[in-house]
Amino acid sequence: MASLRTMSFDAVIVGGGGSGMRAALQLAQSGYKTAVITKVFPTRSHTVSAQGGITCAIASDDPNDQWQWHMYDTIKGSDYIGDQEAIEYMCQTGPEAVFELEHMGLPFSRTEEGRIYQRPFGGQSKDYGAGGQAARTCAAADRTGHALLHTLYQGNLKNKTVFLNEWFAVDIVKNSDNAVVGVVAINIETGECVYVKSKATVFATGGAGRIYASTTNAHICTGDGVGMAIRAGFPVQDIEMWQFHPTGIHGAGTLVTEGCRGEGGYLINKDGERFMERYAPNAKDLAGRDVVARSMVLEILEGRGCGPDGDHVFLKLDHLGEEALNAKLPGILELSRTFAHADPVKEPIPVVPTCHYMMGGIPTNVDGQALTIDREGNDQVIEGFYACGEAACVSVHGANRLGGNSLLDLVVFGRASGIFIENELSKGIDLKDATQEDIDRAMAGLNRINASTKGENAAVLRAELQTIMQNFFGVFRRGDYMQQGVQKLDELRPRIENVYLDDKSNSFNTARIEALELQNLFETAYATAIAAEGRTESRGAHAREDFQERDDENWLCHSIYFPGSKEIGKRPVNFTLKTREPFEPKIRTY
Amino acid sequence: MLNVSIYRYNPEVDNEPYMQDFQFDTQGKDLMVLDVLEKLKVEDPSLVFRRSCREGVCGSDGVNISGKNG
Numbered sequence: 001m002a003s004l005r006t007m008s009f010d011a012v013i014v015g016g017g018g019s020g021m022r023a024a025l026q027l028a029q030s031g032y033k034t035a036v037i038t039k040v041f042p043t044r045s046h047t048v049s050a051q052g053g054i055t056c057a058i059a060s061d062d063p064n065d066q067w068q069w070h071m072y073d074t075i076k077g078s079d080y081i082g083d084q085e086a087i088e089y090m091c092q093t094g095p096e097a098v099f100e101l102e103h104m105g106l107p108f109s110r111t112e113e114g115r116i117y118q119r120p121f122g123g124q125s126k127d128y129g130a131g132g133q134a135a136r137t138c139a140a141a142d143r144t145g146h147a148l149l150h151t152l153y154q155g156n157l158k159n160k161t162v163f164l165n166e167w168f169a170v171d172i173v174k175n176s177d178n179a180v181v182g183v184v185a186i187n188i189e190t191g192e193c194v195y196v197k198s199k200a201t202v203f204a205t206g207g208a209g210r211i212y213a214s215t216t217n218a219h220i221c222t223g224d225g226v227g228m229a230i231r232a233g234f235p236v237q238d239i240e241m242w243q244f245h246p247t248g249i250h251g252a253g254t255l256v257t258e259g260c261r262g263e264g265g266y267l268i269n270k271d272g273e274r275f276m277e278r279y280a281p282n283a284k285d286l287a288g289r290d291v292v293a294r295s296m297v298l299e300i301l302e303g304r305g306c307g308p309d310g311d312h313v314f315l316k317l318d319h320l321g322e323e324a325l326n327a328k329l330p331g332i333l334e335l336s337r338t339f340a341h342a343d344p345v346k347e348p349i350p351v352v353p354t355c356h357y358m359m360g361g362i363p364t365n366v367d368g369q370a371l372t373i374d375r376e377g378n379d380q381v382i383e384g385f386y387a388c389g390e391a392a393c394v395s396v397h398g399a400n401r402l403g404g405n406s407l408l409d410l411v412v413f414g415r416a417s418g419i420f421i422e423n424e425l426s427k428g429i430d431l432k433d434a435t436q437e438d439i440d441r442a443m444a445g446l447n448r449i450n451a452s453t454k455g456e457n458a459a460v461l462r463a464e465l466q467t468i469m470q471n472f473f474g475v476f477r478r479g480d481y482m483q484q485g486v487q488k489l490d491e492l493r494p495r496i497e498n499v500y501l502d503d504k505s506n507s508f509n510t511a512r513i514e515a516l517e518l519q520n521l522f523e524t525a526y527a528t529a530i531a532a533e534g535r536t537e538s539r540g541a542h543a544r545e546d547f548q549e550r551d552d553e554n555w556l557c558h559s560i561y562f563p564g565s566k567e568i569g570k571r572p573v574n575f576t577l578k579t580r581e582p583f584e585p586k587i588r589t590y
Numbered sequence: 591m592l593n594v595s596i597y598r599y600n601p602e603v604d605n606e607p608y609m610q611d612f613q614f615d616t617q618g619k620d621l622m623v624l625d626v627l628e629k630l631k632v633e634d635p636s637l638v639f640r641r642s643c644r645e646g647v648c649g650s651d652g653v654n655i656s657g658k659n660g
Contacts, residue, residue, distance in 0.1 A: 040640070040642055043648070044648040046643070048643065049645065049648065146647060218642040219641055219642055219643075255645075331647070335645060339645070341620075457632065459631070459635075505603075505636070506602065509638070510638045510639075511638075
């Protein structure tokens with residue numbers, strides 16, 4: 001086995017989206033030798049499509065707003081399995097992180113006074129839920145993610161970050177101490193494989209919405225970080241928690257931001273009724289996303305859906321007026337006209353709950369260090385391994401994420417990981433080098449695909465996987481259906497592992513990349529299935545017909561999927577706040 | 591039936607780029623150009639193009655189509 005060329009860095013970040021680039025910026029500014037490995041040009045990362053905004057208590061719209069209220073909203077939104085110390089850190093540090101972005105030049109929308117525009121968003125309240133709807137989501141029209149990503153890219157260019165663009169990380173390289181010492185990666189343009197050696201490896205690889213047939217996610221959201229972590233034997237947390245965004249365009253799956261409802265839009269059934277008034281009398285259409293999604297599905301199941309097949313509902317915006325729509329929601333006007341053939345100025349948009357966000361992921365602490373669980377059930381830091389952004393599970397979102405909290409999560413924890421790693425590097429990081437066997441092990445999956453002589457096409461297998469997930473592990477789940485789903489996945493596994501790569505050429509071979517992504521999609525889907533079937537309660541986005549109540553006695557905890565045994569265990573939720581008493585779990589209504 | 595003519599080039603095999611013709615049956619559905627390319631890739635996995643968001647915001651799949659950039 002010929003040995004690979006090695007490139008050496010102090011820190012390597014896999015993923016060039018919002019979180020990866022914020023971590024990279026932090027490290028580039030520190031002067032450490034940092035590289036970003038990204039399978040797409042950084043500004044194409046999925047962060048670019050985030051619409052609504054970045055939720056943060058900067059007290060622009062309401063000078064009396066407090067980060068503590070944001071913390072309460074987020075803890076309640078998580079249905080009480082968000083780690084409270086992590087949420088406290090995120091909400092308290094948030095304003096600092098957002099003002100940094102503003103100083104970098106992020107073109108936020110502005111009020112008449114020139115302050116950052118904040119819009120109302122789901123689950124946001126004043127005075128710990130007692131003071132009505134809060135407007136806390138800082139926005140750049142309905143293209144906040146786009147603005148944020150480009151701002152961060154420019155910041156990285158300014159600080160001369162090294163980018164390995166259109167390089168695909170294949171697998172983690174571990175040394176004999178089971179520490180992470182880098183990754184093996186393919187330069188997609190040339191097909192060359194390189195061992196990218198690093199003292200600190202950060203996974204900012206994003207989500208995995210493409211495990212479902214209908215998703216708001218880009219084609220690139222294939223769970224690469226989760227897949228690589230699972231193949232390296234590392235556990236993933238709360239992976240059953242998938243957010244179905246209430247308003248994905250029916251058919252296309254394209255996202256229509258919650259900001260539409262923030263600006264005054266609302267959902268109606270076939271009778272023109274604003275049905276959220278029944279399900280969430282106080283917050284109505286701005287209840288938590290899991291609550292709204294379930295309400296929509298119930299309306300459809302009970303025969304009040306819209307369209308010839310009654311399989312969606314409508315989002316009504318025309319009453320906002322053309323001027324307001326053009327000013328505040330220009331992006332979704334275009335999306336709706338293009339993908340739904342509906343002009344929101346005149347008619348409602350057909351929408352349906354669509355797979356949107358992965359609350360679960362690689363478990364980390366507040367510094368971004370990835371964790372595993374030892375034999376005694378205690379947390380153990382995985383040396384050399386970090387995660388941030390959607391791929392990580394700190395956990396700030398628990399069983400359900402509030403809108404606008406993802407962009408905040410990205411910058412707060414991208415920054416925190418960067419700061420922590422900078423500190424570690426200054427103290428000196430000394431990890432044993434990987435041996436040739438260690439590197440060969442990381443090449444095993446790729447080698448098998450390159451040697452394949454028969455088998456099935458990746459695109460066909462991918463569609464089968466997505467159909468299973470869509471049908472058996474969607475908005476509403478049931479034990480017997482999920483067991484069927486797990487069985488189907490068991491049957492699919494060998495077929496996916498034996499995918500056939502027909503075109504084995506080297507120059508910009510995306511068929512090879514899709515075959516590798518398929519493996520990551522499968523591991524993420526399988527972990528989701530096992531964890532969903534295992535959590536015998538309903539909480540947040542995980543809604544079961546056979547266990548309809550929240551079970552705090554048995555399940556006020558994280559789920560942990562162990563790749564070795566393919567079983568789930570439990571991990572305690574953190575309930576220790578620095579600034580006050582923790583929030584006790586309550587019945588969650590809006 | 592849609593006639594799709596695509597500018598192809600594999601530096602490992604071709605001396606120069608060439609146009610390759612495909613026939614695609616849209617079955618009367620209203621498809622995006624990207625949807626057609628994705629379906630053609632299932633038939634010919636060597637067909638390569640950048641794409642990501644599929645909603646016109648990321649810029650990955652900008653190409654010249656019938657003389658116009660889109």
